[in-house]
Amino acid sequence: MISIRTRILAPTLLLMIVGSLTLAWLAVRDSHREIENVYDAQLVQAARLLQGVLQQAPPQRDWPALQEALETALNRSGQGILSHPYEMNLAFQIWAADQSLLVRSETAPVIEDVPAPGLHDLMYQGQDWCGVLLEDKTLGIRIWVGERDDLRQDLIQKIVHHTLLPMLLGLPVLTLLIWALLGWGLRPLQRLARQLRNRPHSSLDPLPDEPQPPELEPxxxxxxxxxxxxxxxxxxxxxxxxxxxxxxxxxxxxxxxxxxxxxxxxxxxxxxxxxxxxxxxxxxxxxxxxxxxxxxxLEPGIQENRALNLTELMREELAELTPLALRKDVELVLDSTDDCQLNSEPASLSIMLQNLISNALAFSPAGSEVRVHLSRHSASQMRMQVLDQGPGVSEEALQRLCDRFYSAHNPEGAGLGLAIVEMICRRLGLTLNFANRPQGGFCVEVLIPVGGS
The missing domain is CATH 1.10.287 (Helix Hairpins)
Structure with missing residues (x-):
């Protein structure tokens, strides 16, 4: 069986890793697109700055000197205090209105057909370039500024790596923290298991009444x-x-x-x-x-309550005990005014009826009768009486009728019949009474709740 720690930790880590990688992939994809847009915007900005510089230059321009100055200004990556690793290595070209080349930086690709104004990509000598062309009709020139795509991609990859590296390094650390926190969370369960393991094998005492998390209380x-x-x-x-x-x-x-x-x-x-x-x-x-x-x-929980007809149940039990009554020459009589419907345990009620009637038959003389009377005692109770014509019970014996193994003047009895009846009555919530009849004989009365037990 897989441990609880593993059952919780494995799906959690799997979900965290898959979720983190998915989010990272989405972040990388979006970041790559945004960085591309940023670099394209910088190209546009560089073209406009170059256009502004040319607009302020004298009408008679020294194009070679201008080319040298522009290359020096734009391509100082890694030089000086203000250098930055993410600087763009720009190349530029300027054409006249008749598409004659005026200026071209040494690293710029050779463009034979001047492209239309705007952003565009091109390939030169197996190398991809990203560029922008800006047209200035006032000066009668076209300005192209671009950079190599591989250099741009290297910078983008560095940015992405710097973004992803902390997350990738943090996953193992986060896994260890989750493992430790999960162990701390399962500590009460481990303590409970240790208490059970260290208990004496014969101990059935309740567990120590110590504060427990709400999940462990049940x-x-x-x-x-x-x-x-x-x-x-x-x-x-x-x-x-x-x-x-x-x-x-x-x-x-x-x-x-x-x-x-x-x-x-x-x-x-x-x-x-x-x-x-x-x-x-x-x-x-x-x-x-x-x-x-x-x-x-007759143990709690063995039987189940169900709807039953008590009158019908009594009739069945009397029919079953009729051969015993005939052998003793005693008549069994059922006296019931109406059907009694209730919710109770049929097996327990059958045992109770068998013991009461058998006990009455044991003390009944030949030629007498045992009458089972069922009537309504109140709105919520039915009264069942088992009446015999035997010798009755002395006052001293009356107090001990439900004692185990006590049999009043019946050497063949086991002394358990009425003890079982009392057990059933206590279990089903019935009221059991004994009394000697004024005209002779003995009466056992059981008051039964109509609503069931």
Whole structure:
């Protein structure tokens, strides 16, 4: 996996280099054109200065002396205090009105056909020249001033190089500065990674509450939330293991005794009795294991809420438990005034109904009934009641019904059914109540918000 520094720095540098080179190319192109225009303007200016000098000269001009003076004045590049490396090396020519040559500097090209007035380029002996021709009809002369294009291009290249060189030299320096600044910007992330790396492997404590950049606060919050979830998961795992070890230790010891009794039985009747006790113990352990697994499955976030019809769900659960009720000779009755629509977890509600109805069947005498009643308690709540005709519960046992592994007068029970019901009610925001019925029997009441959990 590419590092964050590289993922940020590589595109940034690529964009900076490409952008800088593109801007430099555009600047060079525009600068070259502008410098050409500047030099052309200087040619025009030099031609006009030469025209002004000729206008002030006496009518009878000494052209050889004038040529010498002009060459001395115009071609002193690199001489004297006022010399400059960007001076133009000018050449000049002057023709009379009849196109006869009056004056020509030694370096000027030979122009046989006098060009029209204005800027123009020409080639002489394989060398390009840039020049301007100015016509003075008053004096009856034509003045041409020009310079070699290669000398002009050398000067332009020097100017361009002096312009580009600082930028080219600055790119590596700028790259190093960006690298250093990026490292400084990523330092909080490196510090957070170091904290995580140096933590003990078994530590699930929240990260140190130190000031973090706004970009890292969501990451630290997410890590703290994840650590909290891991801690809760480990707590549930430890609790599950402790519950299983606590509850299964004694039944396993009893099963071992029954197995030994069956092996040592002297007659078939004793062996059958020991095997019956063994079968009963296996059944109880199966119920305990099932209830423990049910509790383990009821973890936050496993189920998802969805719209459901509670009346239909209750009807399905009663139909599923009907064979158990028939075996115990108990009648199951659903008493619902209307359909109840809500948004909740179907699986959790099904487990709750199964445990409540199974618990009621366990304490119901033969020939009795277990009634499940659903009615509206208020504008925002529905009331579900599971009513049986059993012996009821003592006041002392009433306070412990939801304790784990507590079974009131039911040796076959695992003592987890109502604990699971309480867990589901607490998770879904339901209200759970227990009461002995005045006419005999027991009532479990659950108040369900109509708006869902």
């Amino acid at each position: 990451m630290r919050s997410a890590l703290d939330h994840l650590l909290e979830q891991l801690r809760a998961m480990l707590d549930r795992e430890r609790r599950f293991i402790a519950d299983a070890a606590h509850e299964l230790r004694t039944p396993l010891a009893i099963l071992d005794i029954h197995v030994r009794n069956a092996q040592q039985a002297s007659d078939p009747q004793e062996r059958a009795e020991a095997l019956a006790f063994l079968q009963q113990g296996v059944g109880r352990m199966t119920r305990i294991a099932s209830q423990l697994l049910t509790m383990a499955r």
